[in-house]
Structure formats: C-alpha cells, structure tokens
Amino acid sequence: MHLLTMTALLLSATLSLSSGGKVLVFPLDGSHWVNMKVIIEELRSRGHNITVVRPSDSWYIKEESPHYNCITIPSPGGFDEEFFVTLVNSLLKIRREGKFFLSHIMIHLELMEKILQLHQQVVEMMTIMFEDEALMKSLTDAKFDVVLTDPGIGGGVFLARRLNLPLVLNARWTVHGEAHCAIAPCPLSYVPYPGPELTDKMTFFQRVQNVLTYIFTLLQVTYIVAPHYTPFTKRYFGPDVEYFSLFQEADVWLMRNDFTFDFPRPTMPNVVYMSGFQCKPAKPLPVYLEEFVQSSGEHGVIIMSLGTLVGSLPSDISEEIAAAFAELPQKVIWRHQGPKPSTLGNNTLLVDWMPQNDLLGHPKTKVFVAHGGTNGVQEAIYHGVPIVGLPLVFDQPDNLFKMVARGTAKVVDIATMDRAVFVEALREVLHEPSYRENMQRLSRIHHDQPMKPLERAIFWIEFVMRNGGAPHLRTQSFRMSWIAYHSVDVILTLMMAFLLLLLILFLAIKKCLSVLLKKKVKSE
Structure with missing residues (x-):
C-alpha cells in the first residue's frame, strides 16, 4: 500500500x-x-x-x-x-x-x-x-x-x-x-x-x-x-x-x-x-548570556538579528557592521552564522541562535538592530525597544517605514552603508530619548486591551x-460585480431618470409656451 x-x-x-x-x-x-x-x-x-x-x-x-x-x-x-x-x-x-x-x-x-x-x-x-x-x-x-x-x-x-x-x-x-x-x-x-x-x-x-x-x-x-x-x-x-x-x-x-x-x-x-x-513576558536568560548582559554596566546592550531566513550577510557588509559595533561602549549580541568578521570587537558576542523575545524584554537592552520582519517589529513594540532597521526583502521596508513614521526607528540602507553611517544611526537611536519614549508609548497602547x-x-x-x-x-x-459594488448601475439609472425628467419638463414647458404664443397671436 x-x-x-x-x-x-x-x-x-x-x-x-x-x-x-x-x-x-x-x-x-x-x-x-x-x-x-x-x-x-x-x-x-x-x-x-x-x-x-x-x-x-x-x-x-x-x-x-x-x-x-x-x-x-x-x-x-x-x-x-x-x-x-x-x-x-x-x-x-x-x-x-x-x-x-x-x-x-x-x-x-x-x-x-x-x-x-x-x-x-x-x-x-x-x-x-x-x-x-x-x-x-x-x-x-x-x-x-x-x-x-x-x-x-x-x-x-x-x-x-x-x-x-x-x-x-x-x-x-x-x-x-x-x-x-x-x-x-x-x-x-x-x-x-x-x-x-x-x-x-x-x-x-x-x-x-x-x-x-x-x-x-x-x-x-x-x-x-x-x-x-x-x-x-x-x-x-x-x-x-x-x-x-x-x-x-x-x-x-x-x-x-x-x-x-x-x-x-x-x-x-x-x-x-x-x-x-507570539510575544510573551521575558524569561530569565541562560547564565552565559545573563553574565554578558550584566557586564555591559550602565551602557546596556544592543541585539541584532536578521530573522529566520537570513543568518549571514556578505562578508564586506559584516565587516562594516562589526567595525561599527566595536566603536560603541555598549555590549552587542549578534545572531551571525557566517565567518567571524576580522573587525569584531571585544564587546560583541556572536551567537547561532538567541532568545530574541527574552533579550528584548531585558531591562538592559537599549536598541534592536533588525531586518524589519513582522514578528521582530511586533516583539520590539511589545517590549518597548527602539529599532535600527536594515530592511532586506518582502514587506520589511514597509514595516520599518511604519515605525519611522511613528518616531520609533531609524532605517539604514544595508546595501550602501559603511561603518560611519551605521554608527551614526546607532548613536542617534541610543542617545535621542524620543525613539525610546515613542516606542514605549506604542508598547503601552499595545498592552492596554481587555484580552x-x-x-x-x-x-x-x-x-x-x-x-x-x-x-x-x-x-x-x-x-458582487465591480459595477454593482460601486452602485454604478444605480447611479447611471438615476442619472438617466433625472435627465428623462428634465427632458419631459423641457418638452412640457416648450409645449406650454407654444400654446401661449399661439393664443397671443390669435388674440391680436
């Protein structure tokens, strides 16, 4: 069988x-x-x-x-x-x-x-x-x-x-x-x-x-x-x-x-x-991650992930990203499955997988570097973490644009950026309070529902x-057909009826005027 x-x-x-x-x-x-x-x-x-x-x-x-x-x-x-x-x-x-x-x-x-x-x-x-x-x-x-x-x-x-x-x-x-x-x-x-x-x-x-x-x-x-x-x-x-x-x-x-x-x-x-x-309250991190996060002190942590479909980027882009991270005082956790960049700093931890939801919910997480997938954006909203966006394909640019319009994200073109551009974007989101304030406001709205x-x-x-x-x-x-849905047939029928009524009135008035003129001619 x-x-x-x-x-x-x-x-x-x-x-x-x-x-x-x-x-x-x-x-x-x-x-x-x-x-x-x-x-x-x-x-x-x-x-x-x-x-x-x-x-x-x-x-x-x-x-x-x-x-x-x-x-x-x-x-x-x-x-x-x-x-x-x-x-x-x-x-x-x-x-x-x-x-x-x-x-x-x-x-x-x-x-x-x-x-x-x-x-x-x-x-x-x-x-x-x-x-x-x-x-x-x-x-x-x-x-x-x-x-x-x-x-x-x-x-x-x-x-x-x-x-x-x-x-x-x-x-x-x-x-x-x-x-x-x-x-x-x-x-x-x-x-x-x-x-x-x-x-x-x-x-x-x-x-x-x-x-x-x-x-x-x-x-x-x-x-x-x-x-x-x-x-x-x-x-x-x-x-x-x-x-x-x-x-x-x-x-x-x-x-x-x-x-x-x-x-x-x-x-x-x-x-x-x-x-x-799909979002949940953050759970405790594995010991090695918690120790790394706590070692960031007052500067906090940046996390980076490009979602389920993309584990690595072209090596030259990875080198620029790693070099940019190395210039920051923050600790960085980066989901990266390609070769280790030569410019990687001591502040950056590369992982094959990360508990993204739990890291976003950690109080030391300051910025989420993301590709803009729906899941990641919604987790960032849920936990109130601002975004530096690196959109790649599909709906990602559109998702991140919605966040930019609300003042919760900064988007960088990953195809043309260098370390200076990336560092500038990271520092802007890290140090401009409005990004975090706006995202936390969205987070409060999201949580304020009865179910x-x-x-x-x-x-x-x-x-x-x-x-x-x-x-x-x-x-x-x-x-319904497009014509019926938009009532085009009804509108045309009413317009024709109205025009017909106008025509009848016009002909009636014309007839009355004709009769009156004939009577006037006869009386004279």
Missing part, C-alpha cells in the same frame, strides 16, 4: 479516538510557520487534536512533533534556505550596482520568479492530494471541525472547500497581496498600499503613486497568480467558481497586525486582530468549531 495512504488511514483511526476538536492545518513555511506554530501549540494545550499537511521538502515544518500529527505530501513546496541566502546576496548586489529605478525592477523580477515557482508547486501538491482518493477519503472520515491556513498560498483554502469545512485564515498577506484589501474597502486616497512606503496622509503625487502601485499589483496577480490557480479551480470546483472567492468566503480572518502597528482603515466584522500574539491577542485568536477558532462556521459575519460584497 502507498506510504502516504497508509499514513492517512492511520491518522484517521487515531483522530477518531480523540475527544477534543480536530483542526486541519495547511501552513506556509519559513517565518509564517513560526507564527502558525504558536497557535498550534496553544490549541494543543487546550486539548485539540492538530493535523498538519506539509510538502516533503519543508524547511521549518518538522514531520515529527509532540504538538501535531503530520501528513507529508511527496511534492516540493517548502522554503529553501540556500535559495534565500542566494536571493538576499543577489538583491544586495543589484541595489549596490544598479541605478535606482533599474535596481527596483530587477529586485521585483527576482521576487516574482520565486513567487511564481511557489504557487506552481502548491498547485502540483494539491493535484497530488486531490487525485489520491484514499487520502481524501481518510481526511473526510476524520471529520475535522475546521481548516486553519495561511492565505499566502492557496492550498489550505482549496482543501477546506473540497472537504466542505469551515475556514479560518492566519493572515497578513494573501496570494493577491495585503489581506485587508481582499474583503474590506480599501480607499486608495488614505489607505497606503504596501510598497511605496506611504502614510495615511498623502499628497496628490503620493496618491498617484499609491494608485499606480495598486495597478501594478493587479498586473502581477493577473500574470503570476491567476495562471496557476484559475485552471486548478475550474478543474476541481467547476467553471463558475473564481479562485479568489474561495479566500473571501473564509469564516474568520485572524490578522497578524493591528492599529498600533498599522494605519487606521476600514475593516470587517470577521476580521480579528492579533498583532503580537491577550493569542487568547482572542484561540477564542475565534473555537467559536468557528463550535458553531460550524461564522456565516453571519461574512460580507457578501465579494460576490
């Missing part, structure tokens, strides 16, 4: 004996998995049974775990560590050597090629699953209560539709871009679209830039996403089903941001904000499980 089929049948038998709720999870690899894993572990601690579907080449999603059962599909679709290191290096090279406009075009082409490949692999993986009758029967027989997925890829959304299960999205992005725009009004006059680094107060030319960015995103969707998902959707769900409507039909959207982090904008009743749900973000997220997942979905919270606007 096929190994995948045997695994699925065993899984079905195991789940049938369980008493808790049954959650089918279709995650996205990389840093997105770090988020999903937090929710999975919390659900498991509450007695729910979790099953995770993963491709065979997953980088972060492990096949064995005490927190979930696993179905591994013999198909590519995970993240490739080597690819991301190569990607970052090539993007830095493009930014260094190319002219401004050309470099941005090249960067987008590099990223689009990887995104296209990822969506292609997802479709291949889902085809393997849907064509495996024994696997699909075992998933049906398991009687899951809900599908939890990341809409950055389409697999979990398609699986929920095929199994006719309620759907909860762990979202910041969808296959079409920013998640809010999938279901909520997105007025481009004051809602900045990700990319051009704009606020909700835009000049005329910034609004033009915002609209052009939106149009460019639609073109990307048309030529990169739709060609993969549309044929798949037509094949398995019928010719009348539009693939993105399956995303918009989700019962609840768990949004990995909030209005401490983002700018105010329209939202919907089935959007649940859980920004910072912890993770508890709120779990409540709504369990709500969907208890009630078999949440259709009463779903808007039907996505089923």
